[in-house]
Amino acid sequence: MFRCRSLLLLGSLLIAIIGGHSESFPCKLRDAQYGKVCVCTADYCDYLENPTLKEDQEFALISSTKQGLRFEVSNGYFGAKDKYTIKDYEESSTKNSKDDNNATIISRLIDEALAAVFPQSKKASVSTSRSVTIKLDRSKRFQRMEGFGGSFTGAVSYLVENYKEQKIQDHLYKSFYADDGLGFNLLRVAMGGCDFDLQAWAYNEKPENDTKLTNMDKLDDRDVIRVEQIKRMRDVSGVKKLRIKGAAWSAPPWMKTNNRWTGFGLLKREYYQTWADYHLKWVDLMESNGLPIWAISTGNEPTNGVFFMFFVKFMSLGWTPQSQAIWLNDHLGPTLRNSKYKDIVLFGNDDQRYTSPYWFQMMNRTRPNSINYLDGVALHWYWDEIFGSSFVDKTNDYMADKIHIISESCIGDKPWQQAKPLIGSWDRGEKYARSWLSHLKDNFHAMVDWNIILDEEGGPNYVSNTVDAPVVANTTTYTEFYKQPIFYILGHFSKLVPEGSVRIEAIPSNVNLDAVAFMRPDDKIAAVFFNSGRADLDIIIVDSVRGNVTLNIPAKSIHTLLYN
Numbered sequence: 001m002f003r004c005r006s007l008l009l010l011g012s013l014l015i016a017i018i019g020g021h022s023e024s025f026p027c028k029l030r031d032a033q034y035g036k037v038c039v040c041t042a043d044y045c046d047y048l049e050n051p052t053l054k055e056d057q058e059f060a061l062i063s064s065t066k067q068g069l070r071f072e073v074s075n076g077y078f079g080a081k082d083k084y085t086i087k088d089y090e091e092s093s094t095k096n097s098k099d100d101n102n103a104t105i106i107s108r109l110i111d112e113a114l115a116a117v118f119p120q121s122k123k124a125s126v127s128t129s130r131s132v133t134i135k136l137d138r139s140k141r142f143q144r145m146e147g148f149g150g151s152f153t154g155a156v157s158y159l160v161e162n163y164k165e166q167k168i169q170d171h172l173y174k175s176f177y178a179d180d181g182l183g184f185n186l187l188r189v190a191m192g193g194c195d196f197d198l199q200a201w202a203y204n205e206k207p208e209n210d211t212k213l214t215n216m217d218k219l220d221d222r223d224v225i226r227v228e229q230i231k232r233m234r235d236v237s238g239v240k241k242l243r244i245k246g247a248a249w250s251a252p253p254w255m256k257t258n259n260r261w262t263g264f265g266l267l268k269r270e271y272y273q274t275w276a277d278y279h280l281k282w283v284d285l286m287e288s289n290g291l292p293i294w295a296i297s298t299g300n301e302p303t304n305g306v307f308f309m310f311f312v313k314f315m316s317l318g319w320t321p322q323s324q325a326i327w328l329n330d331h332l333g334p335t336l337r338n339s340k341y342k343d344i345v346l347f348g349n350d351d352q353r354y355t356s357p358y359w360f361q362m363m364n365r366t367r368p369n370s371i372n373y374l375d376g377v378a379l380h381w382y383w384d385e386i387f388g389s390s391f392v393d394k395t396n397d398y399m400a401d402k403i404h405i406i407s408e409s410c411i412g413d414k415p416w417q418q419a420k421p422l423i424g425s426w427d428r429g430e431k432y433a434r435s436w437l438s439h440l441k442d443n444f445h446a447m448v449d450w451n452i453i454l455d456e457e458g459g460p461n462y463v464s465n466t467v468d469a470p471v472v473a474n475t476t477t478y479t480e481f482y483k484q485p486i487f488y489i490l491g492h493f494s495k496l497v498p499e500g501s502v503r504i505e506a507i508p509s510n511v512n513l514d515a516v517a518f519m520r521p522d523d524k525i526a527a528v529f530f531n532s533g534r535a536d537l538d539i540i541i542v543d544s545v546r547g548n549v550t551l552n553i554p555a556k557s558i559h560t561l562l563y564n
């Protein structure tokens, strides 16, 4: 009896340690080269238990600032007479901002010049008023959110494996996917390899010309590790419904016209059905190894292998919209829909948004029915500052009423940007804030970021296509990792906006503040406010049901407000 009870006790203790623990720990702030990061080790990492509201008029506000607040919680009441002032983080010794070194200044100048030339990228212009009224109207409803997420590439798997202590691996997982982390629920993985891997690879590279895919009946060794890691991530973070989306970067070379991983190469016609079977087999492999797949796409960045092969050095499979329409309509679509995985969500395009209107137009011309196989469109954000929201409108001629997601985003991809993490950079976080606000207002249902962790150089990437990431590893010691400002900025959108939340109208009275708001499945409102200006602001929140509250928020800050 006693033994039984102590076992029970041990069990609940274990649950408390590895499962749904929920407690708040503040960020361990450290100065890095470009600003501030939060440091996590095996023994310590910051978390924020989701705020609860005790009374109808109560609100909770989560704030992060360039200066150094990270998920700072304030509470108050609607209808209060006075305004609530959010005090910024204060340095013990005052230093100049480290964000403003030459490289970031140049990169910012180019980004700002682009914004000036291409008016659709809205940036806050000068306005003398330091006060903004934001009207929230919960009777005006827009898209229903699918959620938020990141990606588990071979590079992520490699870095996680190098952290020898399970406890620090778990901190990484929980930081993104636990409720007291960012509350992510979506995850993108490559079918086989991608550029963020130690080498190019695919299933069934051997035997060649094998239309039966005889070598695809078990996980590749690299996926044996990755699948175990993802299952651990799911279990330890307690994520309620982890929804995984797969995409192939390239077929094994023998299926391609150029018999290579990269360059100008399309799928050989004789392997159209084999490539469809490959997708089904991959879904089945994952499912039978304990990872049910929510969605797949028709392939990562299909234009890389036909138009951009001089720039893209990593594995790719080229498609024209015409050839993809035939493959989808005559092979992949029927293969999936006639299988036991018929309900899998299928995304089209999975490429830069400037390609998407033309893509679907040509698909529709080639095989009008092909688009009926698609449940949604997946877009990458990389050239959005130049190719604005009108591309989404045009895509909607074909994809209205389907799921719209951003399936990849990161910074450091442009020739004028430093192609590696700027550790501590708030500016890079702001680029995310602007982009996510604009996509959410364009009715996107989900935002999926790229690698959840990269090393100090922005890799590993087998062709050195390095970029920034929300978390940066310390590969000298593998005993710490650093949560960048980007991490918190993503969290301001994801943490209090669970799957099933519906966007509602939120209109700021001037451009000094950008905002987006949601009504959650529990009928609470979560609103995100972003002040990119160099001055503090008074914001008056006017809710059609709850009344008013006035907040003073610091310069360079982002906030999530939760109320009934």
Ligand SMILES: *[C@@H]1O[C@H](CO)[C@@H](O)[C@H](O)[C@H]1NC(C)=O
Residues within 6 Å of the ligand: 101, 102
């Ligand atoms: C920034 O540029 C100036 C010249 O424009 C130079 O003197 C200075 O050393 C540069 N600083 C850094 C950190 O590169």
Ligand SMILES: *[C@@H]1O[C@H](CO)[C@@H](O)[C@H](O)[C@H]1NC(C)=O
Residues within 6 Å of the ligand: 208, 209, 254
């Ligand atoms: C596979 O097919 C290609 C093209 O027909 C041929 O050149 C190659 O030798 C074949 N490979 C094997 C292992 O049969």
Ligand SMILES: *[C@@H]1O[C@H](CO)[C@@H](O)[C@H](O)[C@H]1NC(C)=O
Residues within 6 Å of the ligand: 364, 365, 368, 397, 398
């Ligand atoms: C798609 O193709 C069909 C059939 O050719 C055509 O009737 C329809 O207008 C096309 N849709 C768009 C949005 O162009």
Ligand SMILES: *[C@@H]1O[C@H](CO)[C@@H](O)[C@H](O)[C@H]1NC(C)=O
Residues within 6 Å of the ligand: 423, 456, 474, 475, 476, 477
């Ligand atoms: C990684 O840890 C080493 C040893 O503590 C330290 O010298 C180095 O600065 C750290 N790297 C980063 C990016 O902070």
Ligand SMILES: *[C@@H]1O[C@H](CO)[C@@H](O)[C@H](O)[C@H]1NC(C)=O
Residues within 6 Å of the ligand: 133, 540, 542, 547, 548
């Ligand atoms: C709320 O603020 C708006 C706009 O400033 C104002 O018109 C309205 O009277 C206020 N309502 C209350 C209850 O204070």
